[in-house]
Amino acid sequence: MELRPILSTLSRHKTAAALIVFEIALSCAIVCNALFLIAGRLERIDRPTGADEQHVVTVQARGLARDENANALTQTDLAALRAIPGVANATISVQMPFGNSNWNSSVRMTAEQRGETMSVSNYIADEHLIDTLGLKLVAGRNFTRDEVGDFGRMRTEGKVHFPAVILGQATADRLFPAGDALGKGLYIWGEEPSRVIGIVERLAKPNDFGSAASYEESVILPGQVPYSSGAYLVRVQDPSQRQAVLEQAQKALLAQGPTRIVDAEQARTLESMRDRYYRQDRAMAWMLVAVIVALLVVTALGIVGLASFWVQQRSRQIGIRRALGATRGQILRYFQTENFLLATIGIAIGMLLAYALNQLLMQRYELPRLPLFYLPIGAVALWLLGQIAVYGPARRAALVPPAVATRGA
DSSP: OOSHHHHHHHHTTHHHHHHHHHHHHHHHHHHHHHHHHHHHHHHHHTOOOSSOGGGEEEEOEEESSOOTTHHHHHHHHHHHHHTSTTEEEEEEESOOTTOOOOOEEEEBSSTTOOSOSEEEEEEEEOTTHHHHHTOOEEEEOOOOGGGOEEHHHHHHHTOOOOSEEEEEHHHHHHHOTTSOOTTOEEEOSSSSEEEEEEEESOOOOSSOOSOGGGTTOEEEEEEEOOGGGSEEEEEESSGGGHHHHHHHHHHHHHTTOTTEEEOGGGOEEHHHHHHHHTHHHHHHHHHHHHHHHHHHHHHHHHHHHHHHHHHHHTHHHHHHHHHTTOOHHHHHHHHHHHHHHHHHHHHHHHHHHHHHHHHHHHHHHOOOOOOTTHHHHHHHHHHHHHHHHHHHHHHHHHHSOHHHHHHTO
């Protein structure tokens, strides 16, 4: 296909050609960044927590008055929960994945250190937490019973100290880059060191406070948490029994005393908490999908409209070319090549706009840099869109008999 007639024709319709190029460029820039944002949202939604979410439910109990024997009552609650048919284990923690709580503490490597090495999210619970959540212990061991102190009493007396700590792998890698975390001491919650006795493969923070890189910077600290300061976590043997276990768990907690309150809305599965936690992310992803679809439809309609107008304007030219021996295929390829040229120019400009738009988003919203592979994805999408959109008008032009085309001019 010779390009000179196409370029000559386009030079006589600069405004219309420029509008198509601008439309394609704008679509390319927005589509590339929207796809990047959607991928980021989906990656965020799919982030693992390290917990076996299908087998975990949670329920909370509160008292109507201050309970001096909260720790003893908590242990009674846990015994009742573990006795429910279908329950594999149970514990209580000050926070849980997707719980939106905020128990953080600073970590220092020496007693003399001023300032923190890092801030970590604290899961304070007994030795049943790892099994209840289904965490994978990749090094070291779990807490022993002797290491689990009365957290409520420690807070009342103002002497909180944890002799041992279990780190998430991400926390261990950052605190001990040489990979020798086990047995080492660190300073967290007080002036006495806590010894690292174990490392779990993954333990996500309950919320997104802090940077995305800190998502898995968590530790487990040994403590018997009173029911008034935490939520019960229950591991079920079969995920299909979760609702039945939740109902029985509420009844079991209410049976421990007339002054208990068990909030039915806080009796949930960990999976439902994940769904609720990422609801806005899913809504944002669908909104961006709608924006992409709407933009591509508008771009396609623009290409169809302009191509149809040009076919009508060039009916005499088409008739002459057909009379001189041009085949229907050559007429079809003429318009497709013309659209390909316009799309290519628009895509080239669109890539620059996509990069500029990403720079703006990075400055305003601290988004990461747009990976380069999104640019060819957007380019291919717009090339295909252009060819599909121009096919109809080009095919109508190719089907016009030479005599009719010439007479209609």
